[in-house]
Amino acid sequence: MPAGPYSEDMLWAANKDDFTLRPMEDVLLVFHKMSGDTHILNFLSAAVIHVLSQEAETFASAESKILAHVDLTPEDCPPGLIKKTILELDDVGLVGPQAMLL
Amino acid sequence: MKNNKKTDAFLEKRRQLLKLGAAGLPMVLTLRASASEAVISQLRCLITVPSNLKILVDDTGAAWVGDGSISEEGGGGYDLDDIASFKADADYTFPEGSAPSEYRPEACEIDDCEDGDGSGDILLSHLTDEQGNYSLTENLTDYIAGGGGDDHCHSLPDHDHGGGKKGKGKGKGGHGHGDDHGHGQGDCGYALYVYDNSVITPGNYVDESGNWTISGDDGLFLALSLAYAEEYGPGGSWPGVSCIVSILNYVG
Numbered sequence: 001m002p003a004g005p006y007s008e009d010m011l012w013a014a015n016k017d018d019f020t021l022r023p024m025e026d027v028l029l030v031f032h033k034m035s036g037d038t039h040i041l042n043f044l045s046a047a048v049i050h051v052l053s054q055e056a057e058t059f060a061s062a063e064s065k066i067l068a069h070v071d072l073t074p075e076d077c078p079p080g081l082i083k084k085t086i087l088e089l090d091d092v093g094l095v096g097p098q099a100m101l102l
Numbered sequence: 103m104k105n106n107k108k109t110d111a112f113l114e115k116r117r118q119l120l121k122l123g124a125a126g127l128p129m130v131l132t133l134r135a136s137a138s139e140a141v142i143s144q145l146r147c148l149i150t151v152p153s154n155l156k157i158l159v160d161d162t163g164a165a166w167v168g169d170g171s172i173s174e175e176g177g178g179g180y181d182l183d184d185i186a187s188f189k190a191d192a193d194y195t196f197p198e199g200s201a202p203s204e205y206r207p208e209a210c211e212i213d214d215c216e217d218g219d220g221s222g223d224i225l226l227s228h229l230t231d232e233q234g235n236y237s238l239t240e241n242l243t244d245y246i247a248g249g250g251g252d253d254h255c256h257s258l259p260d261h262d263h264g265g266g267k268k269g270k271g272k273g274k275g276g277h278g279h280g281d282d283h284g285h286g287q288g289d290c291g292y293a294l295y296v297y298d299n300s301v302i303t304p305g306n307y308v309d310e311s312g313n314w315t316i317s318g319d320d321g322l323f324l325a326l327s328l329a330y331a332e333e334y335g336p337g338g339s340w341p342g343v344s345c346i347v348s349i350l351n352y353v354g
Binding site: 037038039040041042043044045048070071072076077078079080081084085088089092094 | 113116117119120121123124128129130131132133134
């Protein structure tokens with residue numbers, strides 16, 4: 001479920017206990033236990049899950065770690081795409097503001 | 103997802119994908135599993151009934167399933183030898199009460215009745231002993247009484263049906279015969295259902311509360327499928343049993 005209004009300094013996190021991960025070739029299959037939905041993540045959204053499940057991050061702090069995880073640089077990534085991806089994952093309940101996950 | 107041997111081409115593909123993301127390509131695809139879709143997916147399974155599958159049902163609701171041949175006798179009913187062979191070679195046998203009553207054989211028709219002035223004469227000829235005495239059971243008395251003032255061609259009571267080769271074969275050959283039925287005699291104490299690659303969607307016959315409403319020939323197959331699934335679970339060899347079990351598991 002989307003977090004609703006958010007701020008740039010909001011911390012985002014993913015709780016790996018909430019889902020089951022299965023890599024399949026170039027994509028990551030994520031079964032969300034609570035909703036019963038299965039999500040297909042590409043390398044970027046998979047990296048978001050990986051990074052945010054390690055530690056809660058803001059949009060800005062997450063970006064550098066995510067890009068490092070996929071061996072890309074900020075120049076490779078269109079502006080706002082990582083933030084958009086985090087919000088997409090928030091929409092389907094895979095990530096959320098840290099307070100909501102506690 | 104971490105790849106330690108990323109080539110330039112590989113990274114370039116990732117860059118291209120990110121550009122598509124900026125253009126609106128979603129980074130997440132979701133396969134929804136809402137409650138209603140779960141119902142559909144569990145109930146959507148199909149059963150393809152094997153070609154030439156036959157179900158033979160007697161008046162007790164016992165059933166035999168196989169692909170043997172059974173020929174129909176001219177006066178109604180099925181050849182006694184064929185029935186015996188079919189039952190002996192059946193792939194599956196179901197006990198009494200397995201087939202719902204609507205799939206059990208109806209009473210035998212007495213074809214000869216139209217030649218007389220009432221069906222009672224035909225029956226009396228069978229019941230009269232050498233001295234010309236006869237006795238009637240209550241059912242037969244009612245039957246004859248009903249036929250006298252009516253148009254004739256009534257049916258024998260259901261419970262009077264015969265069984266297999268050693269039973270009381272009915273039909274045009276009459277009833278009360280002994281063991282030596284030869285080929286050419288019919289037994290109408292059975293109903294035969296023939297399937298030919300029928301495709302059945304069991305979900306069309308059950309509601310979300312698990313209430314089954316069966317109809318048509320497919321309904322008999324489903325009724326036996328349910329009996330089989332309850333007895334053997336998903337591990338059996340009955341065609342489509344896994345589909346039935348998945349539905350049973352869902353509807354509880």
